[in-house]
Amino acid sequence: MFFQKRILNINKEVGKMKILIRERISCWYELSFRKEKPAIILRIHRDFIANTEPIRQIAPIVKGFMKHFGFKRFNGSLAGNFGFDDSFVFNGIKGDFAEFAVNIPEVRKHTSKKCEYCNGSGRDRLLRDECFRCDGTGKEWFYDWKSVYAISASFTTIFHRMHFPDKETSSFSPQLMIVSTVTQNDMHGGSLGGQYSIELCDWMRSLYLRNNDRYEITEMVEAMKVAHRKMSGPFRFGQEHYIRARIENSNSWLNIDCPGDACGLHPGDGFGPQEGQGYEFACHNVDNPIQQITLLVGLAALHDKARREMKT
Ligand SMILES: [Zn+2]
Ligand SMILES: [Zn+2]
Known part of the structure; x- marks a missing residue:
């Protein structure tokens, strides 16, 4: 009896919640890449911020990271510098978005x-x-490693909070992707995954079809090279050739590769992406935050190209 009631309630919740890979949802955050003084730019819609509480110092995720990595401080408000050790620099309000620069x-x-x-x-x-x-x-x-762990932990914390908006924003642009990360200093400790939206996948499909072949997204590759070089110094042992970003087929199958042990992002579902839908992506062997931030930079450059070339 009790059990049945619970299931009903859960179904009601799911009914209200939109699913990015199946439905268009107005943008509540987006990523961008800044090449000069390399940085990931995070923009969060003001409607989202108006509907969200600052993240508290006593939140278990914050306490855990502070203790594990020994960070100096955490700012949980989106009205100024955010995150661990001021990793996200507040750039002010730009249009409908609060903008943060995360210097590589x-x-x-x-x-x-x-x-x-x-x-x-x-x-x-x-x-x-x-x-x-x-x-x-x-x-x-x-x-x-200290500052790159502070950046990774700040992303993990904010992505967790931004996983889904309580109320849809008034933005005219669609949300292109949602991302989640983990931050641990062990094997696979830089894992990340997420979802690409229908709109993003439609556009990636059009790139493949126009090319009538596998499509290399050079803007992503260039951005990832800049970021990797900034973090890790000049490329050694031909590392630069392991940085790739390719739309592999007309179902918008995107593979992103990063130097490491077969490190990268790819569709998470064994059946692969389906036409007319978005899809989940997952990672393989993202062992450290240099790889994680490099892949995030790739996703930021993908955002930039998509926003430039899509009609919305
Ligand atoms: Zn030497
Ligand atoms: Zn693995």
């Missing part, structure tokens, strides 16, 4: 210490090439 950090940093392999010369004498260990700079380097 340098993760692989050089120190003032001499490179031990080349003794500071920057040259590899045996290979007659630049030193592979220091990229020819003659200095030792190290990975400083």
Whole structure:
């Protein structure tokens, strides 16, 4: 008896809630990429902000990240800098959207210490090439993960809050995708996934059909290269060739690849995307936040191209 009642209530809830891969929903947030001073730009519609409470310091997700990563502070209001250690810089209100810049950090940093392999010369004498260990700079380097974890944790927190709007916004543009991320410092610790909307998939399909073949989205590839280089330094071992973004078929099947162990984003459903619908995407082997942020930058560049070229 009790059980039946619960099921009925759940059905009522689902009936009210729209599903992005099946229905057009007005935009409540979008991503963009800034190439000069590389940054992911996050825009959140003011109607969404008006209907949402600031995220509290005592929220379990916030407390967990603060404790695990030792961040200095968390701002949960969308009226100023947001997130862990001021990762999201408030750029003000632009039209109907509050805008935040998430600057891509340098993760692989050089120190003032001499490179031990080349003794500071920057040259590899045996290979007659630049030193592979220091990229020819003659200095030792190290990975400083703190700021990129703060960025990832801030995205994970805000994406969780923005998963669905309580009330649809007044925006004339459709929501193009929803994204969710996780932030952990272990294997697969940078996982991300989400949904592409019907409108986005229709447009991707048109790119494939116009080309009459697999379509490489060069804007995504270029943006991902800029971001990866900013975080990880000059490409080594041909890494740049592992950065790809391709619409593989007329059902808008999008594969995005990132340097790593077969790291990337692809449709999540085994049957693949269906014509006239959106679809869920999932990741494979996204082990660290450099890969996660690189893939997010790809999605941001996809947003930019879609908004430019779509009619809405
Ligand atoms: Zn060296
Ligand atoms: Zn795996």
